[in-house]
Amino acid sequence: MFGGQFLAQGLVAAQLTVTDDRDVNSLHAYFLRPGDVNLPTTWQVERVRDGRGFSSRSVVAQQAGKDLFRMALSFQVPRPGAEFSSRAMPDVPSAEKVTSTYNEFTESTRASGDGQWHGSVRPMDIRYINPPSAPAGEPILEPQLMWMRIKESLEDEPRIHDAALAYLSDASLIDHVALPHGRRWEEPGFDGTSLDHAMWFHRHVRADEWVLFDQKAEATASERGLATGRFFTEDGELIATCAQEGLMRWEED
Amino acid sequence: MFGGQFLAQGLVAAQLTVTDDRDVNSLHAYFLRPGDVNLPTTWQVERVRDGRGFSSRSVVAQQAGKDLFRMALSFQVPRPGAEFSSRAMPDVPSAEKVTSTYNEFTESTRASGDGQWHGSVRPMDIRYINPPSAPAGEPILEPQLMWMRIKESLEDEPRIHDAALAYLSDASLIDHVALPHGRRWEEPGFDGTSLDHAMWFHRHVRADEWVLFDQKAEATASERGLATGRFFTEDGELIATCAQEGLMRWEED
Numbered sequence: 001m002f003g004g005q006f007l008a009q010g011l012v013a014a015q016l017t018v019t020d021d022r023d024v025n026s027l028h029a030y031f032l033r034p035g036d037v038n039l040p041t042t043w044q045v046e047r048v049r050d051g052r053g054f055s056s057r058s059v060v061a062q063q064a065g066k067d068l069f070r071m072a073l074s075f076q077v078p079r080p081g082a083e084f085s086s087r088a089m090p091d092v093p094s095a096e097k098v099t100s101t102y103n104e105f106t107e108s109t110r111a112s113g114d115g116q117w118h119g120s121v122r123p124m125d126i127r128y129i130n131p132p133s134a135p136a137g138e139p140i141l142e143p144q145l146m147w148m149r150i151k152e153s154l155e156d157e158p159r160i161h162d163a164a165l166a167y168l169s170d171a172s173l174i175d176h177v178a179l180p181h182g183r184r185w186e187e188p189g190f191d192g193t194s195l196d197h198a199m200w201f202h203r204h205v206r207a208d209e210w211v212l213f214d215q216k217a218e219a220t221a222s223e224r225g226l227a228t229g230r231f232f233t234e235d236g237e238l239i240a241t242c243a244q245e246g247l248m249r250w251e252e253d
Numbered sequence: 254m255f256g257g258q259f260l261a262q263g264l265v266a267a268q269l270t271v272t273d274d275r276d277v278n279s280l281h282a283y284f285l286r287p288g289d290v291n292l293p294t295t296w297q298v299e300r301v302r303d304g305r306g307f308s309s310r311s312v313v314a315q316q317a318g319k320d321l322f323r324m325a326l327s328f329q330v331p332r333p334g335a336e337f338s339s340r341a342m343p344d345v346p347s348a349e350k351v352t353s354t355y356n357e358f359t360e361s362t363r364a365s366g367d368g369q370w371h372g373s374v375r376p377m378d379i380r381y382i383n384p385p386s387a388p389a390g391e392p393i394l395e396p397q398l399m400w401m402r403i404k405e406s407l408e409d410e411p412r413i414h415d416a417a418l419a420y421l422s423d424a425s426l427i428d429h430v431a432l433p434h435g436r437r438w439e440e441p442g443f444d445g446t447s448l449d450h451a452m453w454f455h456r457h458v459r460a461d462e463w464v465l466f467d468q469k470a471e472a473t474a475s476e477r478g479l480a481t482g483r484f485f486t487e488d489g490e491l492i493a494t495c496a497q498e499g500l501m502r503w504e505e506d
Contacts, residue, residue: 025477026449026498028281030325032302032309048320049285053500054448056285058323067301070311072283072323074448081476081502084433086394086469141339180337195307195327196279198451200498202474216339219491221455223334224278226494238472241479243496245279245453247306249334 001035003194004170006061006069008163013043014057014073015159022055022075023204024162029071029197039063053077089236092129095147095210102126102146102172109186124171125151132179140179143216146172150208164207165231165240169199174246177217177225189251198243205239223249254288256447257423259314259322261416266296267310267326268412275308275328276457277415282324282450292316306330342489345382348400348463355379355399355425362439377424378404385432393432396469399425403461417460418493422452427499430470430478442504451496458492476502
């Protein structure tokens with residue numbers, strides 16, 4: 001099961017227990033076991049706390065009585081507040097001008113291996129602005145930039161868009177921890193999986209309109225890698241900050 | 254109660270339930286209610302999962318039956334693995350050459366208000382390399398750099414040092430979200446509190462020897478601010494990456 005599906009479904013499950021005067025402001029998740037798409041998943045939400053300004057929730061997803069996924073979330077009554085971002089949106093071509101998709105990139109990597117596409121068809125449109133042009137084996141250190149959106153129009157309900165953004169945030173983020181080592185997440189012999197995910201929502205936008213995801217590898221050691229990503233609107237406003245750690249190992253050359 | 258105490262005690266509580274072949278690799282916490290130092294705190298640890306390479310734990314701290322703090326943690330059997338860091342340690346004077354302490358800075362800010370020191374004596378030695386020289390009201394955008402260590406020698410047990418590093422990580426991090434707005438966390442009329450905390454351990458070091466904490470405000474909006482910090486050894490090795498969101502508001506001028 002795709003990690004973004006856990007994030008989005010878990011967020012929706014928590015939203016259903018929170019009064020609609022408050023929006024998600026952060027979430028922290030651990031991926032505990034791979035899910036089986038052929039089994040039903042049960043979702044349990046614990047109402048941890050409802051305060052005047054914030055609500056706290058804890059969510060567990062299970063299959064066959066075993067925990068697959070746990071997430072803690074915080075919701076806030078939105079407030080006007082001083083706005084700041086340490087990062088400007090990178091200067092990039094508009095989404096319409098970018099034709100390479102993320103799937104093309106991952107498929108071209110995989111094509112050098114067993115040639116199989118192991119993923120499922122996903123409801124995302126991802127335009128890869130700067131797919132690595134360096135040959136495999138060469139370290140890639142610059143941030144990786146993608147325009148993303150949900151393909152189909154979503155209903156006009158802000159909470160759905162928060163969940164959809166969480167869905168998008170897991171599409172490619174962890175893959176980047178391989179790049180500084182000249183590796184590709186999809187290459188034969190590379191073994192990787194997401195361990196956790198954190199996301200802070202600075203504002204709330206539509207996820208069926210283009211958002212820029214500015215992603216980079218932060219650090220790797222002990223077969224783990226940490227990546228961070230920032231979402232921006234087309235107008236250059238910072239939407240959300242994400243961080244994810246993944247397991248990564250590969251067969252030695 | 255100091256947030257770093259929750260982080261450190263929660264980590265120790267979780268460590269006690271994990272076999273000693275594995276070290277903490279990440280933690281994700283929410284601060285739910287302020288604690289009362291005069292009341293006993295009970296700690297409950299849930300053994301979420303023990304796998305071959307990782308263990309997952311969930312920790313709750315309560316006073317008088319109410320949740321103060323919740324944290325999820327992951328432990329890993331250490332592995333050799335390819336190492337990378339996107340950040341070099343900033344070029345800074347050695348800790349011995351830095352004489353200004355973080356307490357002096359926060360006390361000088363507070364002195365313009367009620368002049369009271371509301372904190373408690375903390376077992377930390379924090380040398381503030383670049384305390385803001387700009388007058389209050391002027392935005393401060395550069396990373397804030399501090400040498401930190403636990404004052405007393407700690408026993409020669411690596412887990413204690415991981416917990417002590419978590420303790421240090423909460424000493425000053427969130428204060429930085431005020432700086433881009435020309436505010437100071439300690440100034441009269443400023444109201445701030447930590448909401449959450451995330452920490453990824455890339456390696457494990459002694460916390461009674463100097464570590465550099467390189468901290469910055471990432472973004473603020475809706476009366477919340479996100480800050481990130483990176484710990485380095487004196488030799489320039491990246492130790493851990495942290496992120497924390499806090500509530501921040503102030504009386505309008």
